[in-house]
Amino acid sequence: VDSLAGTEPQPSTDSQSRADNKYKTLLVTNTAGVFSITLNRPAKKNALNIQMYEELIAALKEASVDNSVVIATLTGAGDYFCSGNDLSNFMNIDPKNIEAMAVKAGDLLERFVSAFIDFPKPLIALINGPAVGVSVTVLGLFDAVYASDRATFHTPFSQLGQSPEGCSSYTFPRLMGPAKANEMLLFNKKISAAEAFSRNLVTSVIPDDVFAKETQAKIDTISKLPRESMSYSKVLIRNAEKATLHSVNKEECRVLIGRWQSQECMNAIMSFFSSKTAKL
Amino acid sequence: VDSLAGTEPQPSTDSQSRADNKYKTLLVTNTAGVFSITLNRPAKKNALNIQMYEELIAALKEASVDNSVVIATLTGAGDYFCSGNDLSNFMNIDPKNIEAMAVKAGDLLERFVSAFIDFPKPLIALINGPAVGVSVTVLGLFDAVYASDRATFHTPFSQLGQSPEGCSSYTFPRLMGPAKANEMLLFNKKISAAEAFSRNLVTSVIPDDVFAKETQAKIDTISKLPRESMSYSKVLIRNAEKATLHSVNKEECRVLIGRWQSQECMNAIMSFFSSKTAKL
Amino acid sequence: VDSLAGTEPQPSTDSQSRADNKYKTLLVTNTAGVFSITLNRPAKKNALNIQMYEELIAALKEASVDNSVVIATLTGAGDYFCSGNDLSNFMNIDPKNIEAMAVKAGDLLERFVSAFIDFPKPLIALINGPAVGVSVTVLGLFDAVYASDRATFHTPFSQLGQSPEGCSSYTFPRLMGPAKANEMLLFNKKISAAEAFSRNLVTSVIPDDVFAKETQAKIDTISKLPRESMSYSKVLIRNAEKATLHSVNKEECRVLIGRWQSQECMNAIMSFFSSKTAKL
Numbered sequence: 001v002d003s004l005a006g007t008e009p010q011p012s013t014d015s016q017s018r019a020d021n022k023y024k025t026l027l028v029t030n031t032a033g034v035f036s037i038t039l040n041r042p043a044k045k046n047a048l049n050i051q052m053y054e055e056l057i058a059a060l061k062e063a064s065v066d067n068s069v070v071i072a073t074l075t076g077a078g079d080y081f082c083s084g085n086d087l088s089n090f091m092n093i094d095p096k097n098i099e100a101m102a103v104k105a106g107d108l109l110e111r112f113v114s115a116f117i118d119f120p121k122p123l124i125a126l127i128n129g130p131a132v133g134v135s136v137t138v139l140g141l142f143d144a145v146y147a148s149d150r151a152t153f154h155t156p157f158s159q160l161g162q163s164p165e166g167c168s169s170y171t172f173p174r175l176m177g178p179a180k181a182n183e184m185l186l187f188n189k190k191i192s193a194a195e196a197f198s199r200n201l202v203t204s205v206i207p208d209d210v211f212a213k214e215t216q217a218k219i220d221t222i223s224k225l226p227r228e229s230m231s232y233s234k235v236l237i238r239n240a241e242k243a244t245l246h247s248v249n250k251e252e253c254r255v256l257i258g259r260w261q262s263q264e265c266m267n268a269i270m271s272f273f274s275s276k277t278a279k280l
Numbered sequence: 281v282d283s284l285a286g287t288e289p290q291p292s293t294d295s296q297s298r299a300d301n302k303y304k305t306l307l308v309t310n311t312a313g314v315f316s317i318t319l320n321r322p323a324k325k326n327a328l329n330i331q332m333y334e335e336l337i338a339a340l341k342e343a344s345v346d347n348s349v350v351i352a353t354l355t356g357a358g359d360y361f362c363s364g365n366d367l368s369n370f371m372n373i374d375p376k377n378i379e380a381m382a383v384k385a386g387d388l389l390e391r392f393v394s395a396f397i398d399f400p401k402p403l404i405a406l407i408n409g410p411a412v413g414v415s416v417t418v419l420g421l422f423d424a425v426y427a428s429d430r431a432t433f434h435t436p437f438s439q440l441g442q443s444p445e446g447c448s449s450y451t452f453p454r455l456m457g458p459a460k461a462n463e464m465l466l467f468n469k470k471i472s473a474a475e476a477f478s479r480n481l482v483t484s485v486i487p488d489d490v491f492a493k494e495t496q497a498k499i500d501t502i503s504k505l506p507r508e509s510m511s512y513s514k515v516l517i518r519n520a521e522k523a524t525l526h527s528v529n530k531e532e533c534r535v536l537i538g539r540w541q542s543q544e545c546m547n548a549i550m551s552f553f554s555s556k557t558a559k560l
Numbered sequence: 561v562d563s564l565a566g567t568e569p570q571p572s573t574d575s576q577s578r579a580d581n582k583y584k585t586l587l588v589t590n591t592a593g594v595f596s597i598t599l600n601r602p603a604k605k606n607a608l609n610i611q612m613y614e615e616l617i618a619a620l621k622e623a624s625v626d627n628s629v630v631i632a633t634l635t636g637a638g639d640y641f642c643s644g645n646d647l648s649n650f651m652n653i654d655p656k657n658i659e660a661m662a663v664k665a666g667d668l669l670e671r672f673v674s675a676f677i678d679f680p681k682p683l684i685a686l687i688n689g690p691a692v693g694v695s696v697t698v699l700g701l702f703d704a705v706y707a708s709d710r711a712t713f714h715t716p717f718s719q720l721g722q723s724p725e726g727c728s729s730y731t732f733p734r735l736m737g738p739a740k741a742n743e744m745l746l747f748n749k750k751i752s753a754a755e756a757f758s759r760n761l762v763t764s765v766i767p768d769d770v771f772a773k774e775t776q777a778k779i780d781t782i783s784k785l786p787r788e789s790m791s792y793s794k795v796l797i798r799n800a801e802k803a804t805l806h807s808v809n810k811e812e813c814r815v816l817i818g819r820w821q822s823q824e825c826m827n828a829i830m831s832f833f834s835s836k837t838a839k840l
Contacts (some may be wrong), residue, residue, distance in 0.1 A: 252516060
């Protein structure tokens with residue numbers, strides 16, 4: 001975990017050591033009420049492969065039910081926060097199985113996003129660098145988002161022939177209005193941390209050279225606040241919307257399952273892979 | 281179309297020529313996937329008379345069902361984007377027929393706003409100059425709004441004894457909060473393009489001298505994006521709200537039909553016409 | 561009323577004199593269509609004791625039904641707008657009666673917030689100085705909020721082991737997004753007037769030395785606008801949300817009644833009182 005080295009609390013109990021062993025694509029620690037999840041495939045810019053989706057679902061579940069956990073945090077190892085869905089998930093798909101694969105992927109995505117919708121304690125994103133795709137869209141489901149000034153936010157769905165997920169078709173227009181949400185969700189605009197702040201996606205922007213230190217101080221302070229009060233407040237703020245969010249999630253996944261089987265999407269992804277730079 | 285001269289694609293096919301003939305108050309072109317509508321009564325600052333309302337409804341319908349259309353745009357000829365409802369619509373009304381006239385006008389307005397609510401493809405406003413009344417309130421139903429820095433946004437409803445339409449009683453508080461929405465909708469505040477941007481009514485503000493060129497470039501880029509993906513994304517973003525928007529539209533029109541028959545509204549409009557400047 | 565001395569209209573009619581006598585913790589005047597309420601316990605920083613809650617409910621009711629009233633305003637006497645719930649309301653509670661007291665306080669709070677939800681005319685807050693707790697959270701229910709640049713906004717609920725009220729669990733995330741709302745509602749952040757403006761809680765910020773004069777001018781202008789038009793517009797904007805707001809209010813009070821009886825809340829309040837500074 002390059003970017004947090006020196007500030008991240010070291011695992012020290014048996015339960016943490018066990019937790020660490022359980023996850024292959026994540027670094028997970030649980031200390032002093034803070035359940036800290038780090039996406040840990042820095043060589044792949046923390047792109048989400050199938051295992052990582054499953055492990056994130058499991059980690060959020062673990063943090064939900066563990067009474068010692070007051071808050072949970074999510075960050076990325078290395079330079080990126082997360083480069084989004086690993087497009088190699090789309091490779092080597094037998095054309096005969098494409099429908100079954102799409103349905104399976106849609107189910108995984110729906111369970112993944114549901115884990116964020118249902119998380120019952122304050123959930124804090126520490127955006128250490130560029131964030132892409134579903135790692136951006138789920139941010140509307142976090143309770144606080146602290147971003148390094150190096151962070152960028154990019155959701156190039158239409159460029160890849162796809163459509164929004166992570167409940168962003170619902171949360172983004174409510175955060176920033178449709179005129180700005182569509183610039184991101186339909187027209188592929190990449191925004192800076194400062195823009196993400198003014199669009200209400202981000203709680204505050206912190207200079208990169210003090211990002212690890214300052215966010216650690218914030219997390220320490222927050223984790224010592226009255227925990228029941230925070231948890232009741234979060235439930236109050238989110239509960240009325242929960243049914244809507246689940247239904248939005250379901251509908252977004254249903255549309256994506258169709259997209260993934262469409263000629264337009266296949267062409268867009270092939271064109272992405274065959275371009276020299278393959279850069280979004 | 282003064283402000284877009286030289287950048288607007290010239291009509292070149294039969295279908296465009298036919299389209300052009302069909303509309304008397306609009307300039308309509310359909311080229312390379314872009315259905316472009318220009319309000320074309322520059323001598324009247326593009327004030328909306330009854331024919332123009334009907335032609336806009338027809339043009340949006342045409343763009344909806346024409347499979348060659350990827351996106352639609354709306355702009356104004358001359359200096360103004362649109363000066364709103366043509367108040368001469370209120371002139372020469374036989375007092376005996378006032379109720380029937382009000383009901384008819386309410387029906388027209390409801391169908392007009394519905395055409396924006398139901399439009400199934402990306403709909404982009406190019407605000408080339410001042411925008412007034414219903415031409416401002418429907419902007420919450422557009423998918424992107426690019427504004428010249430010469431543009432202003434003004435909804436002087438209470439000054440004219442009227443009430444909000446275009447679903448703005450619903451969309452404006454959601455875009456900018458009630459405290460700022462009411463400043464516009466109740467207290468007649470005219471805002472600048474920069475303010476409209478910070479209130480999430482506008483996607484981005486562009487210097488007037490490059491407005492035509494830069495918006496044309498944006499439209500070109502957008503019209504080449506995967507079209508199914510954009511259309512599915514738009515439907516996803518808007519569909520969950522559609523029933524609510526139609527019911528808001530209906531209720532706004534019902535209230536306005538009452539307003540138009542009220543002594544307060546008649547006094548306010550007469551006072552407007554009798555004032556020397558008749559300036560909002 | 562130090563901060564408004566010289567600009568506040570002097571009571572001059574019988575009905576005003578009677579109104580003044582009716583309220584012990586408020587200054588109330590009713591002149592030229594403006595029903596003006598001033599929180600009047602400046603020595604206590606206008607902290608809300610039980611009598612003040614009841615008198616505010618009564619004053620809003622009076623303004624609702626009095627046909628001479630076009631708009632109502634709320635401000636504070638002295639340096640503070642309002643320091644929130646008077647924590648001495650929590651003192652001297654017989655442990656045997658704690659449940660009954662909590663239920664009674666929850667009922668009072670619910671009626672108090674309902675009076676804002678149901679107010680049928682434009683309701684304008686003039687934030688002359690620091691605002692704390694429920695005096696901040698109800699601002700989402702006002703139609704305009706003018707703030708002195710001396711004003712601050714602070715909702716230290718979790719610090720006191722409590723949870724949000726005033727419908728803020730619903731209105732704040734919609735005004736500024738959850739990422740910024742939670743910073744206030746869960747993590748106790750105090751924000752400036754400028755921040756409150758950029759978070760859509762405030763209509764505009766006015767330099768303190770001209771605050772009384774400029775807000776009086778705004779109120780004068782607004783009170784002369786067509787009153788039916790403003791009232792119909794307000795109802796249109798708020799009515800669709802009314803049932804939701806009442807249900808949010810009920811749920812927030814239910815959770816608070818639980819909080820007030822919790823060990824965590826008692827500890828937090830005792831710790832607040834026993835700290836040397838007792839400063840939020």
